[in-house]
Amino acid sequence: MRVSRITMGALSIAAASTILLSACSSSGTAGNNSADNGKKSYDVYALLPQGTDQPYGTTYLPPMKAEAAKDNIKLTITNSKYNADQQASECDVAVAAKPDLIVLWPAVGDTVRPCLAKAKAAGIPVTVTNSGVNKADVSLTKGFSGPDTYGQGVASAEIMCDITAGKDVGILVVNGLTGNSTATTRHDGFADTIAKKCPNVKILAEQPGNWNKDDSKIAVSEMLTSVGASKVQGIYAADDTMVAGAIDALKARGIDPAPLFITSIGNTKLGNPLVVSGELDGTVFQSSSWDGQHAIDLAYSVLTGGTVKDQFMPSVKVTKANATDPSVAPEW
Structure with a gap:
């Protein structure tokens, strides 16, 4: 897994709502309902360090949301603005909400182990997008998608x-x-x-x-x-x-x-x-669009018990x- 090389108290639900952006692709209770296309519905928290406040996030998010809608995934998206303490608090909120899965883009890779450990203890699988976790933390995740x-x-x-x-x-x-x-x-x-x-x-x-x-x-x-x-x-x-x-x-x-x-x-x-x-x-x-789409592609594989393998974006030289x-x- 290339990510092995790549390298706090909880907010109240009410307070956290000021920083959460919902991107709902289906209605109903997570993991229980089926939408019109017959697929099971899932609830996923995406803990991100950026959003439409940065160019990359602006073009990362639409493909992510589109892929989630296709797969009947209800997304709750956060933006910690690369603040490790804020992302840790957002993780506490996510774990308390008991979603089917957490997608984590680490704000600071060295600080995410407590989040991963809490999710594991709660039985919530975590996939990693864009930026990898430390080698010692890889066993707490279900896979990585993003740039090599x-x-x-x-x-x-x-x-x-x-x-x-x-x-x-x-x-x-x-x-x-x-x-x-x-x-x-x-x-x-x-x-x-x-x-x-x-x-x-x-x-x-x-x-x-x-x-x-x-x-x-x-x-x-x-x-x-x-x-x-x-x-x-x-x-x-x-x-x-x-x-x-x-x-x-x-x-x-x-x-x-x-x-x-x-x-x-x-x-x-x-x-x-x-x-x-x-x-x-x-x-x-x-490609930011590749990145957003594959974050959900990997998550869906984990949620549905499909084949799970790390997904790396090609590194194309441009001169x-x-x-x-x-x-x-x-x-x-």
Whole structure:
């Protein structure tokens, strides 16, 4: 299971209702009623760290809700905004509600074990979406669906190895949010691959960019100062939002990003134009719609006793050669 590498008191039901968004696809008591299509009805809580407040969630949620409607799943969706304590409280509410299943997108991977343990004690199966849990916590879950985040780091590193072509290159690394499993596994995939396939690429410094453009701009500016801008020939950022901040930091120093070796992950509506323009050498396509749909596909397999196996999104490399191909059109 790749997620093994990828890395509080309860709110009252009344208080929690202010943060819960219902996406009902059928009526009736969970697990007991059949809708017009003859399928059994299920009640599922989806504990997410984002929603329509972020571009990814905006395009993740509609396919998730559509798949749930197709499968007669009544969804109750939360958005913890990457606050681990808030997600823990939302988990307490979910466990108390006794749904048929919980879908968990960890806000912070290191903090979800108590939630998983409470669900297991209550007999509620948990599937994981988008970001994996720690290796020690995998046994408390029923499966994972989402990006192969380690593989995404590998793919971005392979682009870096290809474009540097054996040249000695010093690069800066902009990581995601500290403690977030996606950030950890993308970093590991990138660093492991660089060390193995192109040791000519040296990581001079790294800082978290917190999945944020402004934070990443500041981080890169600080690293340019600390190591010396003249020593930097490239940048790897763990997503396109952060690489855009990194490129802004270069431009603020009067440095043209085009001659540098720069790779990222996402192929988003922010990153794709940078690939087309030549400021970003390559990124890795991530489909938010695939992610949302497969979160429910996996949950339904668990609920119905079907074949359960981890579902990993393909890690497709995007460079200037294929950046305008419809098959990798950015979704978010």
